[in-house]
Amino acid sequence: MWKEVVRAAGSYAFDHVLVRLEMDPIITVNQEERWIDVPVRIGESRNVVRVQGTGTTENPEFVVSSKNDEEKDLLLHRIQDLFQWDVDLDQIKQHFRKTNLSTLFNDYPGTPIVKDFHLYDCLMKVIIHQQLNMKFAYTLSSRFVQTFGELVDGVWFYPTPERVARLEYEQLRELQFSQRKAEYVIDTSRKIADGELDLAQLSTLTDDEAMKELTKIRGIGPWTVENWLMFGLGRTDLYPKADIGVQNALKRYFQMDRKPTKEEMVEMSDDWDPYKSYASITLWRSIEG
Template sequence: MWKIEVEAVSIYDFDYTLARWSMDPLTSLNIKERWVDVPVKLAGQPHVVRVIGRGTIENPVFEIRNDSEKNKEGIMKHIYSLFQWDRDLEQIHKHFLNTNLKGLFDEHPGTPIVKDFHLYDCLMKVIIHQQLNMKFAYTLTKRFVEQFGFQKDGVWFYPQPEIVADLDYKQLRELQFSQRKAEYVIDTSRLITNGTLDLEDLAERSNEEVMKKLIKIRGVGPWTTENWLMFGVGREDLFPRADIGIQNALKRYFDLDKKPDYEQMNEKSIGWEPFRSYASLTLWRSIEG
């Protein structure tokens, strides 16, 4: 077993990452003891990495533990990419203190982009979650992973694309997937398996290129693409205007009579660039309780 202690470069609200991940019943964590077990897949091998919060928002310190000495460097690279501890959130906080979201950022400093554990996992999740209420969306995702994924040391891993690509639509229908959603999940996995869709390569491309590529895939629209870019890749300047949660948060924060339309959302978000993803996350956070 090895363990490493690291510090984030600036303010960082680790407890918020735990709170957001705790919405997903598949995630193994303990909010009180401040740890999460991260499923890491490297070179076809699963690793369970425990990340423990040891510090505060102002002085964030973390302990990373793993039982195996194999691929230590690769594991740490993945963990750093996931948590983005090298991102200066103080800079982003100061940016928003000069905008109409000052009050929100004063209330919630150090809110990071809380990414999903892997690019494929994130894409499957956002495809499954689209146009569903949150409770049922997580229920479907849980059934999908428990049926076709696997566990290591009590931690769930999503199935590999090759496993999903070989499924019959009927197998997802039996889990209460709609026929169309079953097709979207399996057909997208087949595109990945046959090399038509390379998520690692796509993650290196511009938002515009990703949008152009993904919306051509049946069942993947702008909302799905924006969410994959934010929660899978970690892009910093996304503002999903079609998201009901963000509309509700804006209505509440700005004390509007009704949810804002796109024109109002564009007007309210002037000056948020190039960090609109952090605005989106903090708006979501403001209504999550």
């Protein structure tokens, strides 16, 4: 068993991270004790890494621990990457102080991009969640993981693409998936298992290149790709203008009597580059709870 103390580069709202992650029923979170157990796959091994917050938003500090002593460095590096502790969120706040979102970033400081735990898991989740209300979306993704995934030390791991590729559509239909969504999940998993779709290779492309490649796949549209880029890869300049949550947050923040049009959203974001993803997640935060 190893433990390591890690500090973030700038302000970091870990308690908000816990609230957001606990929205997903399969993620093991304890808000009172301020920890989360993270499932980490390295090759064939399944590891549970605990991340506990011991600092404040202004002075963030974390204790990271796991049973796997042999792969400590790999696990620690993965956790630091997932939680994006090397990103100085204070610098990003300084950027937005010169924009029309200055008040938003003062009210909600230190809002990080926390990446989903694995690229495949993230893609499956956004495919499952697309065009569904949040409650039913998490119901479906939870059923998917708890039926076909693996429970290790009380923590759920998503099924592998090879496991999902062997499923029949009817097995997902039994979980209340629509026929089309069952096809999207299984057919995409088959492309990954067969090597036709390489998510690691896609992660080396630009946002526009990845968008072009992924939207060729049946069932994957721009909203899905934008969310995968943001939460799978941690890309910093995504602004999902079709997202209802972003639209509602902008309506509230700018005190509009209706949701903004896409043209208005483009105009609003004129000086947000290259951090539109941080604008998006801070807007989401402003209307959560």
